[in-house]
Amino acid sequence: MTEAPLLQVDGLKKYFPVRTGPFGQVTGQVQAVDGVSFALSRGETLSVVGESGCGKSTVGRSILRLTDPTAGEIRLDGERIDTLPPRQLRAVRRRVQVVFQDPFSSLNPRMRVREIIAEPLVNFGLARGRAAITERVAALLDTVRLPGEAMGRFPHEFSGGQRQRICIARALAPGADLIICDEAVSALDVSVKAQIVNLLADLQAKLGLALLFISHDLGVVEHLTHRVAVMYLGRIVELADRASLFGAAHHPYTRALLSAVPLPDPAARRQRIILSGDVPSPIDPPPGCRFHTRCPFAFDRCRSEAPALREVGPGHVSACHLTHEPGEALALPAAATGGA
Amino acid sequence: MGTSLAAAAAPMPGPVRLFWRGFAENRGAVLGLAVMLVLLVVAVLAGQIAPYSPIEQFRTHFLAPPAWAPGGSTAFLLGTDDVGRDLLSRLIYGARLSLLIGLSVVALSLSTGTVLGLAAAFAGGVVDVAIMRFMDVVLVFPSLLLAIVIVAILGPGLFNAMLAVAIVTLPSYVRLVRASALSELARDYVTATRSAGASTPRLMFSTVLPNCAAPLIVQASLGFSAAILDAAALGFLGLGAQPPTPEWGTMLAGALQYYQRAWWVLAFPGFAILATVLAFNLLGDGLRDALDPRLRR
Numbered sequence: 001m002t003e004a005p006l007l008q009v010d011g012l013k014k015y016f017p018v019r020t021g022p023f024g025q026v027t028g029q030v031q032a033v034d035g036v037s038f039a040l041s042r043g044e045t046l047s048v049v050g051e052s053g054c055g056k057s058t059v060g061r062s063i064l065r066l067t068d069p070t071a072g073e074i075r076l077d078g079e080r081i082d083t084l085p086p087r088q089l090r091a092v093r094r095r096v097q098v099v100f101q102d103p104f105s106s107l108n109p110r111m112r113v114r115e116i117i118a119e120p121l122v123n124f125g126l127a128r129g130r131a132a133i134t135e136r137v138a139a140l141l142d143t144v145r146l147p148g149e150a151m152g153r154f155p156h157e158f159s160g161g162q163r164q165r166i167c168i169a170r171a172l173a174p175g176a177d178l179i180i181c182d183e184a185v186s187a188l189d190v191s192v193k194a195q196i197v198n199l200l201a202d203l204q205a206k207l208g209l210a211l212l213f214i215s216h217d218l219g220v221v222e223h224l225t226h227r228v229a230v231m232y233l234g235r236i237v238e239l240a241d242r243a244s245l246f247g248a249a250h251h252p253y254t255r256a257l258l259s260a261v262p263l264p265d266p267a268a269r270r271q272r273i274i275l276s277g278d279v280p281s282p283i284d285p286p287p288g289c290r291f292h293t294r295c296p297f298a299f300d301r302c303r304s305e306a307p308a309l310r311e312v313g314p315g316h317v318s319a320c321h322l323t324h325e326p327g328e329a330l331a332l333p334a335a336a337t338g339g340a
Numbered sequence: 341m342g343t344s345l346a347a348a349a350a351p352m353p354g355p356v357r358l359f360w361r362g363f364a365e366n367r368g369a370v371l372g373l374a375v376m377l378v379l380l381v382v383a384v385l386a387g388q389i390a391p392y393s394p395i396e397q398f399r400t401h402f403l404a405p406p407a408w409a410p411g412g413s414t415a416f417l418l419g420t421d422d423v424g425r426d427l428l429s430r431l432i433y434g435a436r437l438s439l440l441i442g443l444s445v446v447a448l449s450l451s452t453g454t455v456l457g458l459a460a461a462f463a464g465g466v467v468d469v470a471i472m473r474f475m476d477v478v479l480v481f482p483s484l485l486l487a488i489v490i491v492a493i494l495g496p497g498l499f500n501a502m503l504a505v506a507i508v509t510l511p512s513y514v515r516l517v518r519a520s521a522l523s524e525l526a527r528d529y530v531t532a533t534r535s536a537g538a539s540t541p542r543l544m545f546s547t548v549l550p551n552c553a554a555p556l557i558v559q560a561s562l563g564f565s566a567a568i569l570d571a572a573a574l575g576f577l578g579l580g581a582q583p584p585t586p587e588w589g590t591m592l593a594g595a596l597q598y599y600q601r602a603w604w605v606l607a608f609p610g611f612a613i614l615a616t617v618l619a620f621n622l623l624g625d626g627l628r629d630a631l632d633p634r635l636r637r
Binding site for chain 2: 123
């Protein structure tokens with residue numbers, strides 16, 4: 001990877017103020033995203049995984065500039081986009097598009113499919129005149145494998161999977177380089193999920209799209225991603241290519257997540273790491289390693305010193321004080337595993 | 341290209357037909373609509389339908405009873421008032437005024453309310469607080485009392501009365517628009533449209549507003565009757581339309597002292613107000629039921 005990455009995120013932070021009391025004093029901050037850095041190249045898929053509330057969606061929304069980051073830099077093709085004024089933001093908006101989780105609320109119920117997909121074309125001035133727009137919309141519908149007659153219909157006449165195809169067509173319409181899929185397949189049935197994932201993979205191969213795939217479903221992620229970033233409480237704890245992460249995870253949290261993915265083979269056995277307790281509040285995150293309150297392998301250093309991301313293999317970084325090799329089994333200090 | 345396919349498939353009921361199906365189920369609403377249409381025709385054709393001019397005085401027929409009552413004549417179907425004007429003609433011309441009042445008041449408060457409500461929802465922060473607290477202040481006063489104060493400041497007259505009623509009814513529109521806009525703003529399609537490059541005015545008026553239309557239409561039709569009622573009340577108090585304007589509320593005020601001798605001078609304008617207000621309320625209820633998105637789709 002010698003050329004500059006398409007998307008470069010450095011030290012991204014997003015704090016939301018907590019207001020309490022009758023006059024709304026700021027009494028604390030939700031550290032939704034606290035120092036996240038990664039890069040994404042053209043034609044590459046980076047998945048961001050983590051449990052609810054770990055800040056993965058906030059990362060996506062910050063890149064889309066739907067919320068303004070508190071600190072950090074976001075660059076698209078080397079150009080900073082986190083400080084762009086609204087006027088110049090439009091050009092960026094054209095290149096970064098989004099597909100949301102809920103296909104039922106992400107399409108305007110009062111618009112026909114043609115108008116929905118034509119909206120970015122018209123707003124960005126990419127097609128003029130009825131005939132040109134209709135032609136583009138038909139081509140886009142064909143790209144996402146929907147019939148051209150879908151154009152004249154309303155969103156409520158479509159199933160969840162079909163709606164998600166419409167959302168993808170809308171995201172493709174302005175010729176985006178990067179599509180952020182915020183839990184884009186989480187609300188779909190398994191079979192439909194597979195269709196949409198395959199469609200995204202095909203589109204990526206055909207159009208050279210970069211995908212930022214935000215998900216909590218490791219099964220889906222394994223199927224389509226190139227690299228994976230695992231987030232916990234606003235920080236990336238491990239980032240690796242797919243083979244390393246799924247084959248030889250380093251961070252105890254990643255291992256716990258992986259051990260929770262159901263295996264399709266009923267005879268398969270493996271070491272399960274069952275996490276106890278809840279995720280600590282991002283308003284008052286624990287000192288040291290943010291995961292130490294739930295980590296079965298935590299020791300003294302974890303409680304006082306936050307681990308930095310360090311390289312544990314080629315292109316594989318992990319934020320953990322433990323010195324084991326990736327993939328190496330960890331000895332437990334106490335009986336915290338359930339050997340299923 | 342796919343039109344033949346679409347035509348071959350079972351025809352989807354269009355939104356209009358779907359709406360009508362829901363609306364027609366409600367008999368009261370259909371009745372309200374019928375009354376409203378009759379009123380509209382009467383108002384438009386007042387010059388052709390009315391037997392006399394609304395201000396023409398027949399010096400020989402003071403307080404003539406309606407045609408079917410003893411002493412009545414077919415010359416004055418609903419009788420005459422204390423200065424000998426034909427009641428039927430005055431009521432017919434009054435319909436024109438009442439519809440005009442309802443229409444202007446609703447148009448004024450709906451448009452202003454929509455703009456203020458959308459501004460509050462989109463801007464948030466200080467703008468939101470300023471607009472909404474001002475609306476709260478307006479709501480604090482009993483509406484008729486506030487309308488009287490406004491008319492007292494501006495001076496009596498039909499136009500000022502309409503303005504006063506529009507100001508008094510404004511908060512309900514602002515609140516409604518703001519609330520629906522906020523709930524729509526939280527939905528993903530607005531975010532998606534924003535990232536599809538839509539400007540804020542476009543987002544306001546062509547993305548969010550159409551999705552707030554259903555409650556607004558209902559509120560407007562109910563507001564229509566409230567406006568007529570309030571304007572009639574102001575007229576009754578002598579603050580609205582001034583005599584000899586044939587406004588229903590003003591007619592009531594002028595006839596009050598004759599209620600024992602000539603019931604018709606009070607009953608017919610009162611009934612006209614009742615029927616109109618009832619019709620618009622029924623219509624509004626029917627619209628609410630038919631437009632409720634939770635009952636459709």
